[in-house]
Amino acid sequence: MKRRWTDLAWPVAVAAILLFLLAPILVLIFSAFDGGNIFRFPPQNYSLRWFETAFGHAEYRKSLWVSTLLGLIASAIAVTLASLAALGLVRGRPGYRFAVEVLLLAPLTLPLVVWAIALLSIYAQIGLNGTLPGLLLAHVTITLPFAARIMIATLGEIDPTLEAAAKSLGATPFRVFWRVTLPLALPGLLSSTAIAFLVSFNDVVVTTLIAGAGWITFPVRAFSRLRTEGIDPTTIAIGAMIVVFTMAVVIVGQRLLKLSR
């Protein structure tokens, strides 16, 4: 009798944790299909009307577009910078490596609100507030630590003798990069791009403070709507689409990586 009880305890605990983690997402997806005028769970009548509204809503469309564009550009820049930094730190092994790694992590050490306020006052001095370059720069800065951590770990794992072997077989530095270093760094590049994109896309605090009226991102729009009008089912519908899209990307990415192994 005792054995049976403890056998159940572990799976139950795991199920409870998973439920806790996934419940908000499930609530989100299910209630997006609810036809009512307000957000309610469980959904009572099923309809796609909020998805239709989402596609028709110009404000939301624009904010999604801004978020995506910003995320793509910021992550591209952050990953490039992170890769260059990682190359220098891992291959060069300078004495100041530890100091630089700490510096790269610096933006994460402050509460983002505090950091954003300080940034805002700097921007006001140099006239960058409310501009796209200013917003982009801020996004690159908050995503860089994540990208850097991943790229340092990724490049650190690549055996340097592989590059020496490639050279001895006749590969010029470019060919070494193209045929050895890049393919081996690819998983790291993809995951750091994905994380940088997500961090940028999901950011509310920094963007709220830094972006002017012209560059409202989706989370900022949703959040401001929330405070003035309550939970707008359109937001729920968009949120559900984003979740499904992200999951699809992750699943496809996993399969591709598995195939290439």
Place this chain on the structure above:
Amino acid sequence: MTGSPYLRIRSVQKRYGAFTALHGFDLDVEQGAFVALLGPSGCGKSTLLQILAGLLPADQGEIHLAGSEITKLPPWRRGIGLVFQNYALFPHLSVRQNVRFGLDMLNFTGREAEARVDEALAMVGLDPNLTRRPAELSGGQQQRVAIARAIAIRPRMLLLDEPLSNLDAVLRNKVRLELRELHNRTGITTVMVTHDQAEALATADRIAVMESGRLLQYEPPEALYRSPATAFVAGFIGSPPSNLLPLSADTAETWKLQGGQAWRPVAALSPAAAGVPNGTACLMALRPERLAVRGTGEGGLPARITAIEFVGGDRLVHVEAGGSRLTVRMPAIEPLPEGPDVLLFPSAEAPLLFDASSGRRLESTRH
């Protein structure tokens, strides 16, 4: 010898701050020879190999290969095959793609490239249809792939960095022989770095014994064994290496062991003893296989047995004698006298004498 040597290393020096890894190193290697760079850790052999490959720049000196200078050439233009100690196989490529890599760099295509890959894999005894990833292979197979990859490009010279050190004992002997056979078949000039003297003695045509960045002796294995130039070489070569018994020169009749004891007329044993000034500290090289252990006899070196190791056909008898620890190698079939106190007798062949401070071999002044 007509013409200049195939590989010529002249005055190569490499320093790291205050530490000199290589002091003005000179070496000549003939075409098609199999040369071993032998020495303990830190002697500079791996540094020299890296410099030969072009992966490390020399501070000074020149290197010539097949008549042209390669000192300043980058590694991808030297046409030298390199086999790394950890194999360095590309994990994201299959076995065949690994072996094909050098051929891709040389712009070989299609059928010709594949034929060369087949040839290289066959030469190292691997199935040409091996399509697995390197991570799925055993250590021995990975090493063969690494060798195949290096020889597929038909390099002008092959460099091996401690090829056997990551293999288990059984595999080591097998691969040792295969390396030699491979060399005989391909005729590629080969330079192998190793710290294992048995490996070097068994496979190389000539061995360059190195210590602290310097070349001590560069001769065929048997010459190194019979006539080591320094005490270090004597004490390094051999399985087990030669015993080095400290002696100090005294009268012509008797020399003193450590601790003041006198021993039999060393002059009779070793002609080189004659010209040595009194009081000189020397080392006498007594090869373990050239010593006999007996219970009684005239003029033997008194010794006390501390341990006996059985090594298959032979026995290694460890003794304390003359204030030092010595080892005797004798056939297991020979009876051992009742220990622990015995007498050691060097065989008829004159043991070599070395100066204890400089390490140089003392030559006979009588002719």
